[in-house]
Amino acid sequence: MNRPIRDPLSTRLHDTLRPLLAATARVVIAVSGGADSLALLHLLLAGTALDRTRLLVVHFDHALRDDSHLDAHFVGEQAEKLGLACRIGRWESPPSGGNLQERARNARLGFLLECARSFGAEAILTGHHRDDQAETFLERLLRGGGVTGLAGMRAERPLGNGIRLLRPLLGMGRAELRDWLTQHGVAWREDPSNTKERYRRNWLRQRLMPLLNEALPNHDLALRLAESAERLAQADTALEWALADYWPRLxxxxxxxxxxxxxxxxxxxxxxxxxxxxxxxxxxxxxxxxxxxxxxxxxxxxxxxxxxxxxxxxxxxxxxxxxxxxxxxxxxxxxxxxxxxxxxxxxxxxxxxxxxxxxxxxxxxxxxxxxxxxxxx
CATH class of the missing domain: 3.30.465.60 (Uridine Diphospho-n-acetylenolpyruvylglucosamine Reductase; domain 3)
Incomplete structure (x- = not known):
């Protein structure tokens, strides 16, 4: 039986993951139902002889919208159609006070880690892409971030107990991922909270980035910002190396x-x-x-x-x-x-x-x- 040929975008994804994951690794894929995570899921499966029993789709319902259960139902249906195991968690009693978005992220990560441990997975994959990295850079720049903060999201982050968080789409843009989904007839769900400009990240995406792109029409702004984050990540690594060398003197x-x-x-x-x-x-x-x-x-x-x-x-x-x-x-x-x-x-x-x-x-x-x-x- 001939091995299927992958399309270019899927090939880029697998080339990114190959040095990070063993061929027999078990993997958890975080799927929200939005375009980014569905692109990750379908690109991972596109044209490969991947053993699907080693993949687990995980969705966490933050229960912050009245219709959030529809996202969970949608992800479950998608996983079933693709022949993948799926686990869905729900934030039953969101605590009050503090930064709601930060607490929601922590609750989601906790559930992902629990699923990864029980599944025996060595990695959790998320759909963060280049535009997310550019927005993260701008958000932290506005907060006065230093080298570590402006380095943005890392492609690989250890979470402990042999589990790593991997972001294999950081080299791809939002537009090309959505174009790929459209070309392949893959539908996704839009989170209405992403349009609310009271969240700084949404304001950056909907107001500031378009203004900057208009002012600099011949620049791929998201790419330039992501490249700056990568150079700062390299500087951050160099500073950690220097501190490791100096540490005994302390x-x-x-x-x-x-x-x-x-x-x-x-x-x-x-x-x-x-x-x-x-x-x-x-x-x-x-x-x-x-x-x-x-x-x-x-x-x-x-x-x-x-x-x-x-x-x-x-x-x-x-x-x-x-x-x-x-x-x-x-x-x-x-x-x-x-x-x-x-x-x-x-x-x-x-x-x-x-x-x-x-x-x-x-x-x-x-x-x-x-x-x-x-x-x-």
């Missing part, structure tokens, strides 16, 4: 039980500001579990304090006590309101004879007792 020590990380002050203060911010972000994430760094104002204040002449000081940022004690800078979790006295009796007792481990994310270094353990390091 003499980083982490007492997980007490929730304390400390660094050599002199080695830290000799870092360029951008690298120092990376160290701060890493320590903040290690203690709080939050990948988002402290705000710009907190970073600026901390930079002033660390480069000042004071040998003993502390400040409180986002649930952390950050300070200096002689030759070391430390980060410490706290759950009570900050005390007026910076060195109370309870605090001293908490610090006594603490066993530290060298915190090195790149090498295993063993454990030891720090000779200055009586000091709040």
């Amino acid at each position: 003499d980083a020590r982490w007492n997980q039980a007490a929730g304390v990380i400390s660094l050599d002050c002199r080695a830290f203060t000799t870092l360029p500001e951008a690298m120092a911010h990376r160290v701060l972000t890493r320590c903040h994430a290690a203690l709080t579990g939050c990948a988002h760094p402290p705000g710009a104002r907190a970073m600026a204040q901390l930079t002033r304090m660390t480069h000042g002449k004071g040998r003993r000081w502390h400040m409180h940022v986002n649930g952390l006590r950050i300070g200096r004690s002689e030759s070391r800078i430390y980060w410490q979790r706290f759950v009570e309101a900050p005390r007026k006295s910076s060195q109370g009796a309870g605090e001293k007792e908490m610090w006594e004879m603490v066993e530290f481990s060298v915190w090195d994310p790149y090498h295993e270094r063993g454990r030891f007792t720090h000779p200055d353990a009586l000091l709040p390091i």
Whole structure:
């Protein structure tokens, strides 16, 4: 039996995925019912001898629209027609307060991860494309994003437990994906919330991008912005490489039980500001579990304090006590309101004879007792 010939767009997709996935890998495909995710699904299946038992279609109903169940029904029908297994989840009790879109994304990712683990999948595929990347770049630029933020979405992102998030359509544009679906007679559903300009992403897509394209008619703006994001991603990787090389000089020590990380002050203060911010972000994430760094104002204040002449000081940022004690800078979790006295009796007792481990994310270094353990390091 002759192997079917793939069309050019499908070939591009499979060429992108080939170095990222083993031929026998199990894969979860996130399908919303919109054009982008359906293009991913059909391009993946187009003209291949793919073992469909290794694919699982997953849809998450956020239940934020009265008719959202119709999207779930549509995805289920599509999966059945294609002979694919399908799982559908629903956000039964969306919590109140906070950023609704962020909470919805987190709920969706949680369900995708649960499905991937139970299916034995090593990757989750999403339909993010080049125009999504351009909009992400602009959105983060307007928020004052740095190198990491402006690097945008990565084509590959580890999620833990051997599962990765893959975005194989980042090199393709929205228009060419929809043209492909139309040419192949594939229908999709439009989410009416995508037209509501109160969401910044929609405003960027419907107002700002058309204005920029009109002002620069001979430029493929989405392509240029996506290329800028890619170059910044390369710069971000280079900075991480440089920090890994410098890390041993920081003499980083982490007492997980007490929730304390400390660094050599002199080695830290000799870092360029951008690298120092990376160290701060890493320590903040290690203690709080939050990948988002402290705000710009907190970073600026901390930079002033660390480069000042004071040998003993502390400040409180986002649930952390950050300070200096002689030759070391430390980060410490706290759950009570900050005390007026910076060195109370309870605090001293908490610090006594603490066993530290060298915190090195790149090498295993063993454990030891720090000779200055009586000091709040």
